[in-house]
Amino acid sequence: MWSRNNAVPALAAAAGLLVCASIALIFFWIPEDADQGISQKIFYFHVPIALTAYACFGWGALKAFLHLWRRPPGADLESYVAIHQGVIFGALTLITGSIWARASWGVWWAWSSEQLVLFLVLFLFYSAYFMLRFSVEPGPARANLCAVYALFGVVLIPISFLAIRLANDFIHPTVFTSQGPQMAGSMFFTFCVAWAAMLTLAAALYHIELAGKRLDVSLRELRERLA
Amino acid sequence: MSGYLRDVALLTRKDVLLELRARDAVPALLLFVVSALVVFHFALPADAAELAAKGMLWVAILFTALLGLGRAFQAERQQSMLDGLLLAPCDRSAIWLAKTLATIVFLGVAELVALPAFALFFSALDWETVAGIALANLGICAVGTLVAAMALASRARELLLPLLFLPLAIPIVVGGVGASVADDGGRYLGFLALYDAVFAIISWASFEYVVTE
Amino acid sequence: MISARRLGKRFGRKRALDRVSFDLAKDGFLLVTGANGSGKTTLLRLCAGLAAATSGELEVRARREEIGYVGHEPLVYRELTALENLTLFARLYRVPAGEARVGMLLERFGLWEERGSRAGDFSRGMLQRLALCRALLHDPELLLLDEPYNALDARGAEVLDRELKDLAGARTFVVATHDPDRVSALATARLAFA
Numbered sequence: 001m002w003s004r005n006n007a008v009p010a011l012a013a014a015a016g017l018l019v020c021a022s023i024a025l026i027f028f029w030i031p032e033d034a035d036q037g038i039s040q041k042i043f044y045f046h047v048p049i050a051l052t053a054y055a056c057f058g059w060g061a062l063k064a065f066l067h068l069w070r071r072p073p074g075a076d077l078e079s080y081v082a083i084h085q086g087v088i089f090g091a092l093t094l095i096t097g098s099i100w101a102r103a104s105w106g107v108w109w110a111w112s113s114e115q116l117v118l119f120l121v122l123f124l125f126y127s128a129y130f131m132l133r134f135s136v137e138p139g140p141a142r143a144n145l146c147a148v149y150a151l152f153g154v155v156l157i158p159i160s161f162l163a164i165r166l167a168n169d170f171i172h173p174t175v176f177t178s179q180g181p182q183m184a185g186s187m188f189f190t191f192c193v194a195w196a197a198m199l200t201l202a203a204a205l206y207h208i209e210l211a212g213k214r215l216d217v218s219l220r221e222l223r224e225r226l227a
Numbered sequence: 228m229s230g231y232l233r234d235v236a237l238l239t240r241k242d243v244l245l246e247l248r249a250r251d252a253v254p255a256l257l258l259f260v261v262s263a264l265v266v267f268h269f270a271l272p273a274d275a276a277e278l279a280a281k282g283m284l285w286v287a288i289l290f291t292a293l294l295g296l297g298r299a300f301q302a303e304r305q306q307s308m309l310d311g312l313l314l315a316p317c318d319r320s321a322i323w324l325a326k327t328l329a330t331i332v333f334l335g336v337a338e339l340v341a342l343p344a345f346a347l348f349f350s351a352l353d354w355e356t357v358a359g360i361a362l363a364n365l366g367i368c369a370v371g372t373l374v375a376a377m378a379l380a381s382r383a384r385e386l387l388l389p390l391l392f393l394p395l396a397i398p399i400v401v402g403g404v405g406a407s408v409a410d411d412g413g414r415y416l417g418f419l420a421l422y423d424a425v426f427a428i429i430s431w432a433s434f435e436y437v438v439t440e
Numbered sequence: 441m442i443s444a445r446r447l448g449k450r451f452g453r454k455r456a457l458d459r460v461s462f463d464l465a466k467d468g469f470l471l472v473t474g475a476n477g478s479g480k481t482t483l484l485r486l487c488a489g490l491a492a493a494t495s496g497e498l499e500v501r502a503r504r505e506e507i508g509y510v511g512h513e514p515l516v517y518r519e520l521t522a523l524e525n526l527t528l529f530a531r532l533y534r535v536p537a538g539e540a541r542v543g544m545l546l547e548r549f550g551l552w553e554e555r556g557s558r559a560g561d562f563s564r565g566m567l568q569r570l571a572l573c574r575a576l577l578h579d580p581e582l583l584l585l586d587e588p589y590n591a592l593d594a595r596g597a598e599v600l601d602r603e604l605k606d607l608a609g610a611r612t613f614v615v616a617t618h619d620p621d622r623v624s625a626l627a628t629a630r631l632a633f634a
Contacts, residue, residue, distance in 0.1 A: 068436050125394035132391060135381040137452045140440040140492045145377050148433040149391070152370075155429055156395060159422060163398035166405055166418055220453075230534070237531050241517070248519040248558075302517055310490055311515035311574075315532040316505035440492035 008207045015204040018197035025190040039103035046096040048195040049089050050115060052202045054157070056086030057122070059206075061154040064147035074214075076143035079150055080133065081209045085202050087126045093119045114164050121160050125153055234317040238325030243332060245302050252298045256291050256337035261344055263287040268348060280349040281356065281407040285400055287341065288360065289367070292334055296371040297388055299330050300379050309379070313438060323372060323434035330368040338364070355416065359406030362419040363399050366426055370395050373430040376437045398422050441466045441501055441582060441612040442487060448495035449482050456482040459496065462631055469608055469626050472616040474633030480616035481512065483631075484584045487614060500582070502612075505533055508580035510588050514571040518560030522551055522570055525559055526577060533578035545573040549599055564591040572600065583607070585615045589622060597622070 026044045033040035060082035067075035097116040102108050111117060129149050136142040183191065246252055267283040303309040312322050338360060346352050371392055378388040402422060405415030442464040449457040457479040464470045472480050485491045487500055488509045500507075509515075516525040523542065530538030546552045549569040554562070559570060568591045575583065589597055601622065604613070608626040615623055 068433075121394055121397055128387075128390040128394060131383070131387060132377065132381060135383040135387060139451060140494065141380055144436040144440065145380060148373075148436050149377065151429065151433065152395065152426075155425060156398075159398050159425060162418065162421075163401040166415065167401045169405075169409070224455075234532060237528065241520075241528055244524075245517060245519045302519065306515065306518060307511075307513040308515060308517060310511065310513070311529075313490060314488060314504065314507065314509050314515070315529065316503070316534070317532050439489075 008204065008211060011200065011204040011207060015197065015200040018193065018200050022190070022194040022197040025193055030186050030190050036104060039100070042096055042100045042103065044191055044194045046093065046100055048191070048198040049096060050093040050119065051195060052198040053086050053089035053093055053119070053122075055199060056082050056089060056202055056206075057126070057153055057157065060086060061150050064150035067143060067147045068151075076146065077213055077217075078210060079147060081206055081213060083126055083129060083150060083153075084209065085206050087123065087130075088205075089198070089202060090119055090123050090126065094123060112168060114161070114168065117164050118157070118161055121164075122153070122157065125156060129153070231318060231321055234321040235325045235328070238312075238317075238322060239328045239332075242302075242325065242329035246329070246333065249302075251301060252295055252333050253336050255298075256295050256333060257340050259294055260287055260291040260337050260341040263290065264341065264344055264348055277350045278408045280345075282404055284341075284345050284349075284356075285363075285403045285407070288338065288363070288403075289396055289400060291337055291341070292364075292367045292371060293389055293392060295330060295333055295337070296368075296375045296392065297385060299326055299372055299375045304379060309438060319435035319438060320431050322438070323376070323431060326376075327368045327372045327430075330372055331364050334364055334368060353407075353412075355412035356407040358416055359403045359412070359419060362416060362423060363403045365423045366399050366419065367396065369423065369427040369430050373434055373437060376434065380437075395426075441468065442470075442499065442614070444496065444498045446496035447483075447486065447493050447498050449479075449486060449491065450494050457486070457493075460631070461496075462629070464612065464614065464629060467609055467612055468628045469613040469623075470615070470629045470631060471620055471623060471627035472614060472631045472633070473618065473620045474616075475618060478633035480618075480633060481586055484509070484511070484586045484614060484616055487582075488584050502580075502582040505578060506581040507584065508575035508578065508582070509584045509586075510568075510571050510575045511586050512590075514559070514567040514574075516559045516567070516570055516574060519558060521556050521558055522546065522562070522573075523555040525570065526573055529574055529577055535578050541577060542573075545576060548603075549573050550595065565593050565596055568592055569596055569599075572603075576603070580611070582612045583614070585613065587617055588615065589617065589619070 022044070026041050032038060060079045063075045063079035063082060066072060067079060094116065097113065097119065098108050101110045101113060101116065109116070129146065132149055133142065133146050136145060264284075264287055267280070267287065271279055271283065300309070303312065313319065342352060342357065342360070374391045374395065375388055377391060378384050381387050399419065399422060402415045402419035406412040406419065409415060442462075444460055444462050447457060447460040448455070460479070460483065462470070472483060474480050482491070486493055486498055488507055489500070489504065490509075516522075517528075520528070523546070526542040526546065527538065530542055535541050543552070546555050549572060551566065551569055551573065554566065559567065562570065568588075572588065575585070588600060592600060604615075604623060604626060607613075613626075615627075617623065620627075
C-alpha cells in the first residue's frame, strides 16, 4: 500500500525541507530587527512552536472526544500521541520563551509574559495527564479517563489564559504587551513558512510515533498468538 | 420532584448520614484548616501586608479542599460501592452531583470555622472574599469530585489527586485572590462564576465516562 | 436474553476471558463453572455492564433496573444499617411498596432481627444474605449471581435454594460457582471455563 508505506517518509521529507527553508529565510533573508538585533529572530521559532503545541493539544482533544462519542479503535492512542507531541512542543515553547526573555529583559523567567505562564500551567496539566495514564492499567477504563482529562485540557486553555490576564492586573498593574511594530510583508511570509514548517514537523513526528506504537501493539499480539 | 432530583437528594443525604456516623472528614478538615492558619502566621513575616495573609487564606482553603476530596469516595472505595451505585438505574451524573453537593457541605462547615478564625488571627473579611469563597467552593468541589473519581481508578490514588487537581485549580486561585485583594472585586467574582459554570457542565457531562468502561 | 459472540476481555496483558460464545434464552438458567480465576466473575461483570469487553460482541436485552447482581463484595454501605441500605436501594430502584418488600426480604433471609445493626458489624454470611436481599429487591428479570452460596451457613443456603427454585423458569439466571452440585438440577444451559 502506497499510503501506508510512503506517506510518513514524504511528510518527514516535507518537514525537513520546510524547516531548512524557514531557517534560511530567518537568518539570511529578513533584515535584523532595529531594536533587538539578532535575538529577535527567536520570535520565528518561539511563536510557531507555541501555536503548533496548541494545535497538538486541540487535535488530541478532538480524538479524545471522538473516542467518547463513537469509540473508533485507535482514537485513544492517537489522542495520547498528539498530546505527547504537544508536550514536547510545549517544553520547547518554554525553553525558547525563556531564552527570549533573557535576551530582551535580562531574566530567564518573566511572570508578566502571559504566553510563558500559560505554557507552564499547561505543561503541569499535561504532565499530570501522563501520570494518570501511566498509573492506570491499559484498557477501556484508562482510555475513558485519559479522554475526559484531555477534554478538560482544551477547556482549561482559554480559562487559564483569561485567569492569567486577570492575574496580571493585580500582580503587575502595568500591562505588558509583546506586540511589536507591525510586521512587514517579508517578516510575515517568513513567519508563515516557519509556522508551516513546525506544523509539518509535528505531523511527521505524530505519524512516526503512531506507527511505532501500532507496531508495538501488533508485535505483542503476534507474540501472544505464538506463545 | 422529578426522579433525577430525587436520586440526587437520596444520595446526598446518604453521604451526609455516612459522615455523621463515621465522622471521617469534617473534624479532620476543621483541624487542618485551623492548623494551616497557625502555620501561616509563623510563615508570614511580622510586617507582612494584609494582602499576603489573604493570599494565604486561599492556599489554606485549597489544600483543605484537597484533603476532603481525597476522602470523598472513601465509602465507595472500601466496599467497591461504586459498583453498587453504577448498577442502580439512576443517571450516573446524579452520583457526581450528589457527591459534589456533599463535599460542598463538608467544606462549607470547615470554612464556617476557618473564616472567623482568620478574622480573629489576621484581619477582618470583606463581603467580596466571602462571596469569592462561596463561588470557589462550587468550582473546587465540581472539578475535584470528578478528578477524585479519576484518581480512584489508578494505583497511585493519593499521589495522583493533587497532581490532577492543582493545574485545574489555578484559575480558581486567581479569581479568589483577585476578588479578595483587587479594587474591583466584582470582575473576579464574575470570572469565578464563569469557571464554575463551564467546569460544572463538563464535569456533569463526563462523569459517566470516568466511572464506566 | 443474552447473546455473546467471541467475547474477550483483557486486563493489561492478562487475558481474563478468551473468545466466549453462548446464547441464553429468556427465563433460562445458565450455570457457569470453572476454577478460581477462570473468568467467571469477569463474564458476570460484563453482563452486568460493570465492565466493557475488549473484543467480540455481547448483547444483554435487559435494562439496568431489570438486572440483579450479587458479586464478591456485598455492595452495601458498612456504616448504614441493613434496613437503611435496603431502603436506599429500594428508592433508587423505585420499588413499588418498597418498605413492605424490604421487610419481607429481611424476614425471609433471617435478618429482620438484625435490621437495625450496622452492616459493618455483620458476619460474612450475614453480609451475603444482605447482598442477596439487595439483588432481589426490585424483582429483577435477569439475575447475575457470582458464587451466591459463598459464606452462607446451612440455613442460609436452604433459603437460597428455595428462592432459586421458586424463581427458576420465571426469571433468567446466570449463576457462576465452582461447586455446581447445588443448582445443577435447575440449569438449562452450561458453560465450563478451563
